[in-house]
Amino acid sequence: MKQAKFFLVVRFSIAPQAEKQVLDWLDGGHMAEVAAQPGFLWGKRIFLEKNSYLMVYGIESRSAFERYEKNTALKEKFARERAPFEEHMTIERMAGEVVADG
Numbered sequence: 001m002k003q004a005k006f007f008l009v010v011r012f013s014i015a016p017q018a019e020k021q022v023l024d025w026l027d028g029g030h031m032a033e034v035a036a037q038p039g040f041l042w043g044k045r046i047f048l049e050k051n052s053y054l055m056v057y058g059i060e061s062r063s064a065f066e067r068y069e070k071n072t073a074l075k076e077k078f079a080r081e082r083a084p085f086e087e088h089m090t091i092e093r094m095a096g097e098v099v100a101d102g
Helices: 018-034 062-069 072-088
Strands: 005-012 040-049 050-057 089-097
Touching: 005 018, 005 062, 018 040, 018 050, 018 072, 050 062, 072 089
Parallel strands: none
Antiparallel strands: 005 050, 005 089, 040 050
8 A cells, every 4th residue: 555645634514313314424435535536545534523533535746735625626526515514514624745654
């Protein structure tokens, strides 16, 4: 597996009434669609605690992440797909470069 040099981390919490809908959306293609973007290497969902998760995407470089961030058509598509349950979620995004491996 190719080593990720950059990461996108999305932490989100879901109200219980929307959890199934959100997870169905993620598992139904959203995760795979993000991970298939140029320069993205993989994506994982991590359970943190009740109704709270992390999505972690390994990316080959900052420039690949920046290309993804500038893809307005894709971002608009994701916003439309997320709209039905967005009011039931809190989302925090972080991204950064690997500076040390241990």
